[in-house]
Amino acid sequence: xxxxxxxxxxxxxxxxxxxxxxxxxxxxxxxxxxxxxxxxxxxxxxxxxxxxxxxxxxxxxxxxxxxxxxxxxxxxxxxxxxxxxxxxxxxxxxxxxxxxxxxxxxxxxxxxxxxxxxxxxxxxxxxxxxxxxxxxxxxxxxxxxxxxxxxxxxxxxxxxxxxxxxxxxxxxxxxxxxxxxxxxxxxx
Numbered sequence: 023x024x025x026x027x028x029x030x031x032x033x034x035x036x037x038x039x040x041x042x043x044x045x046x047x048x049x050x051x052x053x054x055x056x057x058x059x060x061x062x063x064x065x066x067x068x069x070x071x072x073x074x075x076x077x078x079x080x081x082x083x084x085x086x087x088x089x090x091x092x093x094x095x096x097x098x099x100x101x102x103x104x105x106x107x108x109x110x111x112x113x114x115x116x117x118x119x120x121x122x123x124x125x126x127x128x129x130x131x132x133x134x135x136x137x138x139x140x141x142x143x144x145x146x147x148x149x150x151x152x153x154x155x156x157x158x159x160x161x162x163x164x165x166x167x168x169x170x171x172x173x174x175x176x177x178x179x180x181x182x183x184x185x186x187x188x189x190x191x192x193x194x195x196x197x198x199x200x201x202x203x204x205x206x207x208x209x210x
Contacts, residue, residue, distance in 0.1 A: 076206050076207040077095075077109075077176075077181075077204065077205075077206060077207070078203075078204070078205050078206065078207040079095070079097065079107065079200050079203070079204050080199065080200055080203040080204075081097055081200055082196045082199075082200070084099050084100075085097050085098055085099055085104070085196075086098070086099070086100060090106075093108075093109075094106050094107065094108045095107040095108075095109070097197075097200060098189075098193070103186050104185055104186060104189045104193045104196070104197055105170075105183060105184070105185055105186075105197040105200060105201070106183070106184050106185075106186065107181050107182065107183050107201070107204070108181070108182045109179060109180075109181055110179065110180040110181070110182065111178075111179050112178050112179065113178075113179065113180040114175040114176070114177060114178045114179050114180050115175075115178075116180055117146070117147075117148060117173055117175040117180060118148055118173055119143055119148055120141040120142060120143040120148045120149065120150050121141070122148075123148055123149075123150045123171050123172070123173065124138065124141060124150050124152075126171075127150065127152070127169075127171050131154055133156060133157050134154045134155060134156050134157065135154070135155040135157065135163060136152050136153070136154060136155075137152060137153045137155075138150065138151075138152045139151040139152055139153060139168070140152075140198070146174060146175045146176070147172065147173065147174045147175070147201070147202050148172060148173045149170065149171075149172040149183075149198050149201060149202060150170070150171050150172065151168065151169070151170050151194055151195075151198055152168070152169055152171075153166045153167065153168055153169070154166065154167055154168075154169050155167075167187055167188065167189070168185070168189065168190070168191045168194040169184070169185050169187075169194065170183065170184065170185045170194045170197050170198050170201070171183070171184050172184075172198065172201040172202070173201075174201055174202065174204045176204055176205055176206055177206065181201070181204050183197065183200075183201035183204075185197050
């Protein structure tokens with residue numbers, strides 16, 4: 023993997039992390055109450071947090087889904103990851119606007135030229151498609167690549183979406199539709 027691609031991948035993940043915090047910088051949390059654990063309580067007795075099940079992401083034909091080691095969902099054709107989706111349980115009210123997403127991306131990608139292809143939002147989603155071009159040390163520009171950053175609110179949860187570097191413009195369009203269409207599957 024070339025240095026430029028590693029930088030682009032790192033920048034994409036930074037932007038997703040900034041987006042995950044609401045794009046408004048660090049927010050101070052109130053101190054948590056200390057939790058007393060009875061001595062007789064064993065690790066296997068401690069309830070684990072529930073994971074959201076029944077999430078439906080409309081994928082293009084031939085795409086597969088997998089859960090990465092960090093808990094994110096990753097989608098794309100076999101051996102080619104296109105879209106990363108991170109779940110933020112209970113944070114649906116923090117849905118960023120398209121302008122907030124764009125500001126976060128511009129802040130995270132300061133060493134890049136940006137051209138916005140699409141900026142769209144609704145009551146439950148925000149999407150920004152753009153082209154990113156890295157500025158080179160010699161004053162020139164590197165190769166441009168398309169990207170998507172988005173968010174989708176489903177009930178009380180927030181899903182954050184971002185494409186990986188090296189994807190095509192068509193894959194970015196498909197990723198945008200997949201992000202926009204995330205929903206909870208109705209029980210049968």
